[in-house]
Amino acid sequence: MTLQKEKYRAVVIGASWGGMNALQKIFSQLTNPFKIPILVVLHQDKTAGGGVIDILNIVSTLPVIEAEEKQKILPGFAYLAPPNYHLLVESNKTLSLCISEKVNYCRPSVDVLFESAADIYRHALLGIVLTGANNDGANGARYIREKGGGLIVQSPEEAEMPTMPNSALEVTTADFVLDLDMIAEKLNELANAIDKAD
Amino acid sequence: MDTTEEDDDIKDLLEVIYAKWGYDFRGYSAASMKRRLYYFVRQKGTPSMKELPHYIVRDKALFSRFIEEITTNVTEMFRDPGFYRSVRANVINHLYSYPHLKVWHAGCATGEEAYSMNIILEEEKLKDRSMMYATDINRLVLSKAKKGIYPVQCLREYEKNYIDSGGSHDLSLYYCKAYDHFIMNNNLMNNIVFTEHDLATDYVFGEMQMVMCRNVLIYFNRDLQNKVFKLFHESLDLGGFLCLGAKETLDFYEGRDHFKVVDDAYKIYQLVK
Ligand SMILES: C[S@@+](CC[C@H](N)C(=O)[O-])C[C@H]1O[C@@H](n2cnc3c(N)ncnc32)[C@H](O)[C@@H]1O
Numbered sequence: 001m002t003l004q005k006e007k008y009r010a011v012v013i014g015a016s017w018g019g020m021n022a023l024q025k026i027f028s029q030l031t032n033p034f035k036i037p038i039l040v041v042l043h044q045d046k047t048a049g050g051g052v053i054d055i056l057n058i059v060s061t062l063p064v065i066e067a068e069e070k071q072k073i074l075p076g077f078a079y080l081a082p083p084n085y086h087l088l089v090e091s092n093k094t095l096s097l098c099i100s101e102k103v104n105y106c107r108p109s110v111d112v113l114f115e116s117a118a119d120i121y122r123h124a125l126l127g128i129v130l131t132g133a134n135n136d137g138a139n140g141a142r143y144i145r146e147k148g149g150g151l152i153v154q155s156p157e158e159a160e161m162p163t164m165p166n167s168a169l170e171v172t173t174a175d176f177v178l179d180l181d182m183i184a185e186k187l188n189e190l191a192n193a194i195d196k197a198d
Numbered sequence: 199m200d201t202t203e204e205d206d207d208i209k210d211l212l213e214v215i216y217a218k219w220g221y222d223f224r225g226y227s228a229a230s231m232k233r234r235l236y237y238f239v240r241q242k243g244t245p246s247m248k249e250l251p252h253y254i255v256r257d258k259a260l261f262s263r264f265i266e267e268i269t270t271n272v273t274e275m276f277r278d279p280g281f282y283r284s285v286r287a288n289v290i291n292h293l294y295s296y297p298h299l300k301v302w303h304a305g306c307a308t309g310e311e312a313y314s315m316n317i318i319l320e321e322e323k324l325k326d327r328s329m330m331y332a333t334d335i336n337r338l339v340l341s342k343a344k345k346g347i348y349p350v351q352c353l354r355e356y357e358k359n360y361i362d363s364g365g366s367h368d369l370s371l372y373y374c375k376a377y378d379h380f381i382m383n384n385n386l387m388n389n390i391v392f393t394e395h396d397l398a399t400d401y402v403f404g405e406m407q408m409v410m411c412r413n414v415l416i417y418f419n420r421d422l423q424n425k426v427f428k429l430f431h432e433s434l435d436l437g438g439f440l441c442l443g444a445k446e447t448l449d450f451y452e453g454r455d456h457f458k459v460v461d462d463a464y465k466i467y468q469l470v471k
Pocket of ligand 1 (some may be wrong): 106269270271274277306307308311333334396399413444445
């Protein structure tokens with residue numbers, strides 16, 4: 001199966017245990033400017049400060065910022081869900097935060113981001129499930145596929161914790177199961193395809 | 199992007215509810231509203247999304263359940279300890295000059311935050327001159343707030359939050375344990391009035407020295423936020439304080455110039471003109 005390259009207008013990434021390393025590896029290899037906005041949920045301790053963002057920005061080729069309520073989603077940026085808030089997408093392509101119940105014991109939850117982004121971007125959404133020790137993101141990944149979006153899962157063999165990739169693969173099929181370097185390469189390919197399509 | 203049939207169903211439902219029951223959810227952020235609505239209609243005995251408008255106008259009990267389920271009531275004692283530390287450091291001093299203090303706590307949910315603030319007022323020797331009005335749209339959570347009874351499992355976290363907030367005692371000074379629950383002390387309840395108030399449709403509460411409304415406005419769109427900010431503005435005494443949640447901001451409010459930032463990180467503002 002191949003991805004329809006030009007169609008993606010947003011990327012959502014979910015990561016948990018080991019996610020910090022995985023994200024650094026991906027973000028250090030993206031082409032800048034990157035033509036597609038990236039929304040990220042990384043499970044962190046709720047008291048975590050801006051440390052994660054600072055670390056990501058040291059290696060990242062594109063700016064990584066903490067998602068704010070009602071912020072416009074723009075290409076070229078990566079938005080990270082703040083600790084202790086779910087991140088959602090509104091129909092006018094802005095961000096929403098909310099503190100409702102934890103989902104899969106998590107807040108932010110990957111499922112919440114994936115599902116709300118899939119409602120808005122539908123087939124133009126690409127989901128990426130990375131390393132993690134729980135099954136958050138599996139339902140969201142399935143939902144993205146149901147709406148016609150694409151899905152890449154980090155190969156469980158490479159993942160620091162294979163549970164999250166495996167859970168996603170149990171409930172749905174991925175377009176690609178790849179190592180991190182290849183995920184970065186794929187993302188660059190997709191972002192460049194946008195150029196040609198426009 | 200196409201608006202979907204689902205979105206239209208939700209719009210219709212909210213219109214019907216406004217017309218029949220006078221509660222206005224039309225200005226709520228759609229993404230989390232949708233999430234909660236679909237959660238609600240998936241519960242046993244609830245009509246489907248399509249049927250819901252027909253039933254909800256006739257069935258008061260169903261509508262009450264709707265409000266209880268649609269609102270997010272997650273809260274904790276001394277949530278964001280840094281906020282309370284900042285109140286102790288930057289707000290309390292200004293409050294001594296008032297012979298009587300009125301605090302409005304809007305969107306108080308099950309009351310943990312109101313009791314937390316009351317503990318601070320007590321420790322700063324301000325409680326005896328204070329009245330707190332704690333309001334919410336959801337009756338069920340208000341009845342829990344009035345009781346002040348919470349599960350003991352939360353205590354460890356609350357204890358830590360309390361210490362991080364600059365508390366110098368033991369939180370156990372303020373509650374009694376009973377089996378698997380703990381009850382807030384009576385003297386922390388006697389100056390709080392818990393009452394129903396809808397920020398989207400109800401009126402001002404007069405002359406407050408402090409308005410706290412945390413983690414409520416993130417559920418509102420900009421227009422509704424502005425309306426509510428206006429309500430707070432009109433309810434505040436000159437020199438009074440407005441406290442929002444860490445992810446909320448006054449920056450897009452047309453009356454923003456009347457406020458001074460007291461703490462940018464914890465969103466504490468003072469009405470200065
Ligand atoms: C997430 S809780 C916040 C609780 C507490 N302030 C805190 O920060 O921990 C949001 C509360 O706002 C209430 N709420 C929602 N819409 C409201 C409205 N229109 N008027 C008053 N309260 C409302 C909900 O019922 C809920 O209890």
